[in-house]
Amino acid sequence: MSALENMSDEEYYQDYDQLPDNQIELLAEFERRRRARTIHVSTDDNEVKANLRKLHEPICLFGEGPAERRERLKSLVSRLTDDEIARKLKKREEQEKREEESQNEVTWYHEGSELMLYGRFWIAEYSLKRAKERVALQKSQSQIPEIDRTAQVQESHRFIRTFANYSSQIGDIRPLSFCRFSPNSKMVAISSWSGLCKLWSVPDCQLIRTLPAHTVNASSIIFHPQSTISLDTKSINLVSTAFDGSVKLWNMENDKPIGELDGMMPSRVSKAEFHPSGRFLACVCHDNSWRLWDVERVEEILHQEGHSRPVMDISFQCDGSICCTGGQDSYGRVWDLRTGRCIMLMEGHLKSILSIDCNSNGYHIATGSEDNTAKIWDLRQSKCIYTIPAHNNLISKVKFQKSEGNYLVTASYDYTLKAWAHPGWTPLKERG
Numbered sequence: 001m002s003a004l005e006n007m008s009d010e011e012y013y014q015d016y017d018q019l020p021d022n023q024i025e026l027l028a029e030f031e032r033r034r035r036a037r038t039i040h041v042s043t044d045d046n047e048v049k050a051n052l053r054k055l056h057e058p059i060c061l062f063g064e065g066p067a068e069r070r071e072r073l074k075s076l077v078s079r080l081t082d083d084e085i086a087r088k089l090k091k092r093e094e095q096e097k098r099e100e101e102s103q104n105e106v107t108w109y110h111e112g113s114e115l116m117l118y119g120r121f122w123i124a125e126y127s128l129k130r131a132k133e134r135v136a137l138q139k140s141q142s143q144i145p146e147i148d149r150t151a152q153v154q155e156s157h158r159f160i161r162t163f164a165n166y167s168s169q170i171g172d173i174r175p176l177s178f179c180r181f182s183p184n185s186k187m188v189a190i191s192s193w194s195g196l197c198k199l200w201s202v203p204d205c206q207l208i209r210t211l212p213a214h215t216v217n218a219s220s221i222i223f224h225p226q227s228t229i230s231l232d233t234k235s236i237n238l239v240s241t242a243f244d245g246s247v248k249l250w251n252m253e254n255d256k257p258i259g260e261l262d263g264m265m266p267s268r269v270s271k272a273e274f275h276p277s278g279r280f281l282a283c284v285c286h287d288n289s290w291r292l293w294d295v296e297r298v299e300e301i302l303h304q305e306g307h308s309r310p311v312m313d314i315s316f317q318c319d320g321s322i323c324c325t326g327g328q329d330s331y332g333r334v335w336d337l338r339t340g341r342c343i344m345l346m347e348g349h350l351k352s353i354l355s356i357d358c359n360s361n362g363y364h365i366a367t368g369s370e371d372n373t374a375k376i377w378d379l380r381q382s383k384c385i386y387t388i389p390a391h392n393n394l395i396s397k398v399k400f401q402k403s404e405g406n407y408l409v410t411a412s413y414d415y416t417l418k419a420w421a422h423p424g425w426t427p428l429k430e431r432g
């Protein structure tokens with residue numbers, strides 16, 4: 001080695017091209033080692049780690065100490081040319097610059113209208129009263145002996161185990177896309193791919209009215225929360241949506257719509273849902289957004305983005321303070337209507353979320369997905385607490401028992417309808 005170091009450069013390279021390959025590799029290794037001895041590396045372990053990071057190398061290997069790490073850095077530098085080192089350092093500087101720019105980015109918001117501000121205050125005042133009543137009811141129920149509460153739950157479970165097909169009727173010549181019972185449970189409304197919407201009596205399934213609602217596939221039809229109970233029949237009692245983005249408002253007397261919500265065409269409206277107060281209406285669209293309308297003024301007060309793919313379903317919590325949306329991006333989101341913030345991201349489904357529903361207890365949410373599973377989420381814990389491997393095909397609808405929330409019903413493209421106990425999520429009933 002000493003003789004090699006004392007050779008001049010001319011002597012060292014004069015016969016280099018005439019050497020065999022194995023000797024060339026050997027001389028190259030000697031040259032690398034000679035260069036490594038001339039490289040000065042800091043003895044500060046933090047500096048060594050920083051230099052390794054700049055070269056896009058692991059800062060620590062398994063079982064490696066400071067001395068071994070220093071030798072590894074020296075060996076790496078000896079193998080790289082000056083140009084290669086410069087390129088790596090430049091790449092690292094550019095990456096750090098991009099990270100710094102991304103950290104300097106701030107969240108910005110559109111300035112909301114006065115109507116939106118008024119709507120947020122109105123919803124806050126309404127929901128606080130409802131939440132107070134719900135909590136008071138839950139406290140009073142907690143005073144009931146555990147054995148009596150368990151007996152009530154078991155009674156509802158025994159009832160659901162006995163349900164059977166009561167009656168059947170051909171709804172339309174085209175596939176039915178949606179159905180919804182009236183608040184007094186004496187009617188059922190259906191929407192069809194023919195564009196028609198129909199009202200049927202319950203339980204005899206006699207046709208009451210046919211609404212020539214849309215010229216394309218109708219996607220949903222819903223009742224106002226007070227329709228058939230206390231709402232004037234001349235007011236807005238029904239809302240229907242369609243694939244062309246049209247949303248039409250209906251009363252219980254005319255066969256023609258009394259109003260229409262504009263601004264969503266040509267994006268398909270998957271579904272509409274009334275706020276528990278009945279004053280506001282939410283529509284979920286295939287433009288990856290959902291809208292909130294003031295029904296009394298027939299004005300849009302909120303156009304909310306957040307999903308990266310079409311939004312499929314929406315459900316309001318019983319207090320009216322929050323709503324939940326599910327989309328084809330496989331995510332569910334919980335929105336605080338009083339502030340406009342997304343307060344919870346429901347991440348876990350492998351495919352599109354097709355249906356979502358809130359329990360009457362105020363803190364449980366169910367989602368049904370194209371991945372054949374239903375998931376139960378807890379707002380208090382901000383996480384999924386149970387996954388039900390419910391069906392052999394996609395789940396098109398999930399629905400909690402409206403009054404007590406003691407069971408969950410799921411419907412699937414495997415031609416079955418199933419009921420699940422809450423809590424416990426054990427199967428109660430299956431119908432094909």
